[in-house]
Amino acid sequence: MESNAGDAGMDAGMDGLHGNRGMFRVRRMETTLVRPAAETYRGLYFLSNLDQNMAYMVELVFCFKGNGGKRRDNVSEVIKQALAKVLVHYYPLAGSLTLSSDGKLIVNCTGEGVPFAEAISDYEIEVLGDVTVLNEPSKLRNLVLSFDSATNVTELPLLTVQVTSFKCGGFVLGIGMNHCMTDLPTLMEFIHSWAEIARGLPLTILPSLDRSILRSRQPAKIEFAHHEFEKNEKVFNIQEEQLLYRSFSFNPGKMTLLKTKALEDGVINKCTNFTVLSAFLWRARTRALKMDPNQQTKLLIAVDVRSKLNPPLPKGYFFSGITFTCCLCTAGELTTKPLSFAVKLVQEAIELATEDYIRSAIDYFEITRGRTSIENTFMVSKWTGLPFYNADFSWGDPIKVGPATIKHNWAVFVPDGKESKNTIVSLCLPVSAMKIFQEMMQFNFILKSSI
Structure with missing residues (x-):
């Protein structure tokens, strides 16, 4: 073939x-x-x-x-x-x-x-x-x-x-x-x-x-508001025109600039590369899509449960150890408030993902059979830090690794090679929105804007 x-x-x-x-x-x-x-x-x-x-x-x-x-x-x-x-x-x-x-x-x-x-x-x-x-x-x-x-x-x-x-x-x-x-x-x-x-x-x-080990509790009990499962009645459809896939490089200098912007108003006193980049991309994507200011927008964050469970999972535990936590606000709030507002939402969502939260999410599905809702949702997944470049089948380690495709509402963060400190972010958007989004990814735009 x-x-x-x-x-x-x-x-x-x-x-x-x-x-x-x-x-x-x-x-x-x-x-x-x-x-x-x-x-x-x-x-x-x-x-x-x-x-x-x-x-x-x-x-x-x-x-x-x-x-x-x-x-x-x-x-x-x-x-x-x-x-x-x-x-x-x-x-x-x-x-x-x-x-x-x-x-x-x-x-x-x-x-x-x-x-x-x-x-x-x-x-x-x-x-x-x-x-x-x-x-x-x-x-x-x-x-x-x-x-x-x-x-x-x-x-x-x-x-x-x-x-x-x-x-x-x-x-x-x-x-x-x-x-x-x-x-x-x-x-x-x-x-x-x-x-x-x-x-x-x-x-x-x-x-x-x-x-x-990850069975639901008996009896199952829901202890948190799991907004990641909630559907939004008003759906914003991004697939009405052709989708473009693009990738963007964030080097240490660009990440430092984003952190400086996020910290400058004193609302937060620290942030990681992941939290600031997730918040920045969420805001930029929402702006590029020109969402109605009153439209609710959701950021879904993939959280690794391995570090959250006590006792720890056995070594070599074979499973999909991901749960989702989420940030919710209106498009107007997200795009008009400072970057620190979005970063704080991301930080709070990640902090929420404790063992109790994970067990509650497991029980939520047991009781409701509810699945993670992706309406009006942007999903971020961190692939940096994974040993992609240690896979020698007898001919040496790979020279490059990357996703063959991603879903329309995903952004994935991948390492730019084995030795590089740069992060590559890949995502897709409608043609008209991608033009705006690309402008916002430029170093000079970040430097001069009041993001």
Whole structure:
């Protein structure tokens, strides 16, 4: 099967980053199923209430440098054989989603296997440009085995793998991850284990698969107002025109400027890179969309529960350890008040996410079956600080890692390479709003404006 990707804009700069121009072709071979290399448990595997909200695919590409010569013919086979072996330890990934008797998602551990595709490109890997920069998702999605034809969540795979070889000897490992199974820290533990097996090494960390630690309490009780689940009657639709994907670089100097702006009125006395950047992007996006001042707007913040629970979760705990907390205000408040107002909302939302709050959120789903509402919502997810660049399958660590696509209301923060201190923010907006948003991302705009 041959897959084509369209042109991507050509430009690179601090305030708006774009990919390389040109057609890019991939020849994908027949997809196979990679089954665990040994017999594994067959039966139903429990998913916690935290997992129930996360049944969507997250797609990543890991780019590995060429050897300056011909293709490495054994790459796909080494990765495939290692996958079969690591699935013995992570056997739920070889199963499929189904519904339990009480209507919750659960995994049927059938051992049927993980969809695996091999692909070839007649280009050098450099044609991809910098994959940390998301400008033309159709280009990168050729490198991931996607299941866009799925009509409901139970048809989504739990994991997909594609290995694309380039004529220079470089290759791309494209991974589709069902978020109900893992979050990114857990995914990276899985990938590291997979890579260790590919290098002939024993596993450093064995997975702990029992998710019952995060069952709802008996009796379940809701102790907080969980606005993240509440729907807004008045919906602001951003998908009425073409959406553009863009990425923006925030270096240490730009982050220092944002912090200075946030602290200058004395409302807050400190802030982190994540809180100030989340607040800044939320305000800029709301302005760019020209939302009605009386329209409610919501910022959803993905919070890692690992550091919140006592006793701590077991080492290697295999789960999707994300819950959401949120900020709420009107568009008018957000865009007319100083940046410190938005930063304080973000700080308060993060501080709210205690163990009691997390347990209450687990119980909220148990009682109401309510799912996180995304109407009038902007979601931020921090991927910086994760060991993306420690994934050696025998050919060295990846040279670049990035998302193959993101949802229309997401912004993801990714590291700009292994050694860089810059943060790349990727998101999408309607064409008209993106023009305004790009102007607000410029260093000089931040410097001169009263944000």
